Amino acid sequence: MTEIDGIDPGVPPSGTGCADCDAVGGWWFHLRRCALCGHVGCCDSSPAQHATGHWQATGHPLVQSFEPGEAWFWDYAAGTLYESGPGLAPPDGHPADQPAPGPAGRVPEDWPSRLHR
Template sequence: MTAIDGVDPSVPPSGSGCVECDAAGGWWFHLRRCAQCGHIGCCDSSPAQHATAHWKATGHPLVQSYEPGEDWFWDYATNELYESGPELTPPSGHPSDQPAPGPADRLPEDWSRRLHR
């Protein structure tokens, strides 16, 4: 995967956590970064599934993992995994001292039972 229509490698991420979860005081399991606009949303295992909601609302199908040390991409439109892709503007993951799931101060005790599987 190199240059791809709809991917803007120059756009920085929208923050260090899920935009909507942060606004609502929620929590996430893992994070995904929109490869077109930089929106950070929570994964499909997370209670709110904001990355998928972002794709459905905007039509931006490609996300990259926003977990430290991961660089794979997922295409929601085709359900395809890409082991690598274009290098996006840093940072490539949330801060390494930020736990997953997170944020730690908002995790319910039974967080693992609340995951979508």
């Protein structure tokens, strides 16, 4: 995967956590970053599944993991995983000291029972 429609490598991420969860005081399990507009949303295991919601609302199909040390991409439209792809504008993951699930202080004690499987 080198040049793909739906990727803008110059757009920075929207923040360090799920923009939609942050807006309502929610929490997430893992984070995904839209490869076109930089929107950071929570993964499909997270209670709110905002990354998928962003794709459904905008039609932006490609996300990259926003977990430190992960570089894979997912194409929602094609259902395809890419182990790597073009570099996106930094940062390439949430801060290393931000826990997963996160953010600190908003994750309920029973979080494992609230994940989507």
